Amino acid sequence: MPSLGRLHLITDTRPGRDPLGVLRAALPVARAELVVQVRVEDDASDREAYELARQVVGLCRPYGATCLVNDRLHVALAVDAAGGHVGAEDLPVAAARRVLGAGALLGATAREPGGAAAAVAAGASYLGVGPCHATTTKSGLPDPIGPAGLRAVAGAVDVPVIAIGGVTVASVPALRAAGAYGVAVVGALSGSPDPARTTAELIAALTC
């Protein structure tokens, strides 16, 4: 199974955002520590998801960065991505594992220890845990679990835990101290005036 980078950049395809521009800035800085998760809005077509994922795979390859696809595992297979990520409204983890195969990276969303352990038993190779902090990027989320909630999940599993939700450079140290292997960000990079610099700051905070 491929090794897992610590900085997960989730594509921001909301109007006015520039997911590929952000990726081009982040890649030369984070290189193989970068995992790019292709995430499109629910109303995007499969063709749009495929075209974005195809470009992301091509951009990642020279840097040894990893491309995963959120939710749409057929798109992950179609573009030969390294794997995918599923949550409570997507295919169950065991079904997702069957789709992707034994050698793929498979992420699952978890918020508490019981669900986390079940996801790992079903075949998850890492967990996305959160929301750790408040976020405006996705609506309808439960209350943030904070570093304490993350610590409870990290203590229950033996796979990498990726903290998500309102993550900034400043919040990384506390999340790492609570057991996070890495972090997943949308707004911290998509909304940054200097994504290359913010990538460098995130990598420094994740690897010091």
Ligand SMILES: Cc1ncc(COP(=O)(O)OP(=O)(O)O)c(N)n1
């Ligand atoms: C790394 C990571 N963690 C959590 C999520 C959220 O997945 P999910 O709960 O399925 O919600 P959507 O992203 O599909 O809206 C994630 N994508 N990545």
Ligand SMILES: Cc1ncsc1CCOP(=O)(O)O
């Ligand atoms: C998809 C998702 N799932 C939980 S929080 C989140 C969005 C994270 O975005 P941001 O890094 O901008 O808070």
Ligand SMILES: [Mg+2]
């Ligand atoms: Mg999902």
